[in-house]
Amino acid sequence: MSDHESTYVPKSGFERWLDQRLPIIRLMNDAMVDYPTPKNLNYWWTFGGILTVCLMIQIVTGIVLAMHYVPHVDHAFASVERIMRDVNGGWLIRYVHSNGASMFFIAVYIHMFRGLYYGSYKAPREIIWILGCIIFFLMIATAFLGYVLPWGQMSFHGAVVITNLLGSIPLIGESITTWLWGGFAVDNPTLNRFFSLHYLLPFVIAGVVGLHIWALHVPGNNNPVGILIPQDQRRRDTVPFHPYYTVKDGFAIIVFLLMFAAFVFFNPNALGHADNYIPANPLVTPAHIVPEWYLLPFYAILRAIPDKFGGVIAMFASIGVLFVLPWLDTSRVRSMRYRPAMRWYFIIFVIVALGLGWCGAQLPDAQVIPGVPSFVLLDGELNSYLWLTRILTAYYFIFFLVIMPFVGLRETPLPVPESISSPVLSAPGAVPAGSHAEAEKKG
């Protein structure tokens, strides 16, 4: 919380000298050591730290991979194979980088669902949420550009399909795709510029992350109770970031890295596609083309709309709607802990989002329940992934555009505590206020 007074006291002559010229140690101290943090943050709050680690891993491994990778259609695939076979430890670095993208998305989705459940997007935290949406969008762009670089079959045809999406824009679509490709098809100029942009965007993400944290430190962290900590409760309701949350985040990061390592060392290709180990061939498209798992829900929404341009609009709208979320939710209660109706709609939303991911990996015409006959509704069998996807897509948009505004107005929330300490202290057998606060003190 920025309005807390700086507690930094320079310990040496050099620190005093530096503090008067560049107060960087003071900045670090106020942001990461003495930063007052709500004392009740649960493990869902550790994903911010986990995501920072993910970004650093991707940047470090990426810079190293770029020392060996050749962004040319004739050499890209072979240079990746050379990294895998000949470069010292190259297999490890590349598997960390490719699985790291998946880990990054697992963490960001949990981080976003946490923000959604506890109302972390509501006033005064709208800008934090919007900056987060920008980061998410940049992550999608970076991941897509990176997936093209190995120049396998999935890389190539994924790039063809996604760039052709923009070709559906009326009038200017064709000029845009030609401009993006630097030619008349996805080819060497495309690969070259995708490499350049893939190298650039992570640093843009790092910059926006800086803004995200800066904006976070103005009102301070939200918390599971969802209340803004009253001024007179500051001392009782917050603890210094270090050591309380450095240790908690550190533990969560270690557990997360264990899962990460399990993928890298025991099943490094589980999240990829075998077709991407076939060199790109512009003359043959793989039989079943799907994006990486983390983009499947959006791919499903794209396919749910029968019109080409309409599908593109729906797909971008599904991300765009997140940007205006702070103004769609009319409830004044942040945490869904105290919103008995909304939490059910939220649980359904999580299931729908996962369901859309599942649908995105299926063939649209395939039966959802095998062997059950149905009838043709408009343009497809009712018992098909096409219609399941459409139903889930409808809920996705209804959740944001209808449920969010209306439930907020109609719902009677449960009583919200005045401070973080009060639900603890009002419980039977609670310790007296003074001694409890004393026990929370640092050191």
Place this chain on the structure above:
Amino acid sequence: MADQVGTAAHGEGQDPTRRDFIHIAAGAAAAGGAAMAVWPLINQMNPAGDTLALASTEFDVTKVAEGQQVTIKWRGKPVFIRHRTAAQIAEARNVSMGDLKDPQPDSERVKQGKEQFLILVGSCTHLGCVPTFGTGDYGGWFCPCHGSHYDTSGRIRKGPAPLNLEVPEYAFLTDTSVKIG
């Protein structure tokens, strides 16, 4: 502040002053200059001269046996050269225009006297995948990505693709040699 000084000096009240004009003119010059500086940075991504120079290719159609298709690369995209059988040509001609999503008679999609050779850009008009030869419900092509069916004239019959497979610009140089592009 500058505006106030100007106003006081000229005593013109809220009327625009010479200083306002200079502000606007300087701002406009800076914006125009920035736009002109940005343009080459954007335009460099358009196709380069050598890419544009590779715009045509020649092919000997006798290499394609009747009923078969050869795929060649033109401007980075696949081009289908299909040698159609008499039955396939008849099938393509006998479709009523009302059944077509993007109505176009077969005669407009081939060269007169060379009806057996159908030359198409092998890029699905939906999202650019390469349709597979001889499959689908209409005996033409089937796109594996999102299920578009094309007939023996390369016209869209079923599925999400909005348009027929594109006929590239081409001409027969001799009886057997065709120049695409």
